[in-house]
Amino acid sequence: MKIIFVLIAVSLLVALGFLAAFIWAVKSGQYEDDYTPSIRMLFDDKPAPSSRSANPKIHSTDK
């Protein structure tokens, strides 16, 4: 039955791990915006325009 000490220690550690994960998630702001990511994930990651000079007009607006 001594194994139960090990088991309890392990189970508490796992639970603490989840608590830490929860606190990290809150801290990193994951609960502040729970809607936008659902749209964001729909976009394919397109390769960035190969050269900025491809659209000089837009580029020039912020000069």
Added chain:
Amino acid sequence: MTLSPSLSLAVPVEKSEAVCYHCRLPIDDGSGVQAVKFDDKVFCCEGCKTVFEILNANDLCAFYDLDQRPGISLKGRRQAHYAWLDEPDLRDKLLNFSDGKQSRTTFYLPQIHCASCLWLLENLYKLSPGIKSSKVNFLKKEVYITFANETVSLRQVVELLASIGYAPEINLGSLDQAVKKPVAKRLIYQLGLAGFAFGNIMLLSFPEYLGLDASDNWFRQLFGYLNILLATPVVFYSGGDYLKGAWHSLRTWSPGIDIPLALGITVLYARSVFEIITSTGGGYLDSLAGLVFFLLIGKWFQQVTYHRISFDRDYRSYFPVSATRILPGGGEEASSLDSLRAGDTILVRHGELIPADGILTKGNARVDYSFVTGEAEPVDRNLNEKLYAGGRQVAEAIEIVLTKKVSQSYLTQLWNDDTFKKEKLEGTSRLADQVSRWFTLIVLTVAFGTLAYWWPKDVQVAINAFTAVLIIACPCAAALNVPFTLGNAVRILARLGFYIKNTNVIEALHGVKTVVFDKTGTLTSSNGNGIAYLGETLTKTEQAGVSALARQSSHPLSRQLAALESQSGVKLAVENFEEKTGQGIEGRVGEDLLRLGSRSFILPGREENLSEEKKSGVYLEINGKPRGHFIFNHHYRQQVWDVLAWFRQRYKVFLLSGDNEGEQHYLAPKFGANGQGEKCLFFNQSPHDKLAFVKNLQSESQKVLMLGDGLNDAGALRQSDIGIAVSEDTNNFTPACDAILDARYFSKLPAFLAFAKKSIHVVYAGWALAVVYNVVGLSFATQGNLSPVVAAILMPLSSLTIVLFGTGLTTLLAPKMPKTLLPNHKP
């Protein structure tokens, strides 16, 4: 469709309706966003079009010419507009953070409405090398931008946003908000910790529930100590606010619900620790953790948050950040409102706001004060006349010499009133506090009664029973009653278009005896769509001609017709004007001879069986040919008189209008029969008058509910016991208030208020239920045989039933509205 990001999967294409080429949402989604056409294709917004352009250019590896875009000619003006962003003082106030190299800022972009907006805004870095990253919060319509100071300035970032169609909305209030308060995460941490401890303590208490052999005493000891370890942070961190609250209540001698809660928590903890250390029992730590966990859930549920709805805006959210100052030596300069001084000359263009009191020195002022004073009609002011801050210039550009600073102007002085310095309807629930006062008293009586009864017989049982009473009487269920029942009511009302600041507002409804209405914008609709035209379509010139002709007359209907077209700015000359009293007007505008008037004036002798509406319309004839007629709907909201009648049956009603007495005769019978109505109507009320009127009512110890909309009501809304702002667009400016009513649902207000009152009755019923549980629990406790299992079952059970009872009943009682009528929450 290879050009657009793969959005077509996400949003179904609706046939028969015109859809945006890019984001595939219907173009007319009712939000009023103008469709954009480009290259034979239609787009729902600038963002979609620009994304298309960019992708188009990249995929085809060809240049495209941005200058072809219509509206680019506005660019020069916009750049001048943002010049103030170069001023270090103002710029720094808009930055959330800056370390000299990189800066972070937050902008509110009301234009954000579709997935492409999000895509474009998060790819800003591709458009400007200085932008490091940008992140959008879709529901808040905010974008967080990090940029390198050396490469790009804040002004350039704003101008870039404006050039792609997302001009940020920056007002005077933004300057105060840039340094953001950290989001309140404490409650979430407390909740997480309590939940973690609750689950683990339950597990470790299993042996206790099932009953272990004496030989396993080991485990009992170990589990007990582990439980103490887990429960200690729950009591002092998660439940810390209750302990502090109780301590505060005791010191200020204002009994609240925190006292019995804190008493329950401490006694539970102390007795459990004592039992475990002395090996006399397993303690009640599972109940303790569960109690704190449920209480925190209640607290969390009570906090209803809305996106982009704010209940504490003042004039600063309505005023722009900068004005155009005319330098003494000629030339213009953008300067911040806060830096304007008396004596400065400023330029106010068409559609701009007059930021401070001043004297008109150049141009014709035609100022729309409807939002500030409640006057429905724009007023004309001549040279050297005084102009008050807050009005919007609707004619040509004018110049004003300021006589006051912005914060010292007639209107803005309202915010210096003491009314705005008090906290209102914050803090704990008054209802719960009142009940808990009695509750605490009874519990303490029973507890000490039990102690006195058992003490002579058995001291051990006496102490056991005494603590058991305090544990079982801990008003967990009662404390959850208000948050869940009223929290659910607030949520239901928000879904129906009535946004309430917090649950205390619902409680404050109780005892309201007097209701004060504002007229313009509250009873009436601020959309100028009170006029409908029926007949042959008019050309632009003809329309301008009608308004030009109507402008010549002072008849009330002519004034309304004239206002129709005043925005266009074109002023046509009218010749040979003639007014035939009681019949109509005529005159020559350009080539055309226009006649406007009653039916008999335009179509004499053709009086048939016509509806009242048609008879009262204004008929139009151009060059001898009858063209059609205008119908004047009273621009009062739909069913406004039914709503008023409902209020009259239950409350004393008053009308405070900033407008003149013009509609007194029309309104009086609506507010009271037999001439009583006249006494309830007050016209020409300044913002200060309104505030004083509400104060006066309250000094006669009447609780006042105020319905208003504009800046002129701000003082009265704040002063009244409940201030409800009626708003056409809840994203737009609303003055500080306790609740915001979506104007489309004005006719539902009686149903909303009736429901709010019913939910208070549900709270009462919930307390009755809690009392039943307490009596059952106390019958165990006073006998001194409260086993941990009974406590562990009874406490969650009572809490759960109260929660289900409160939320279930409020959901059942909710006002019924067809789904199609619900506010469109589509982001």
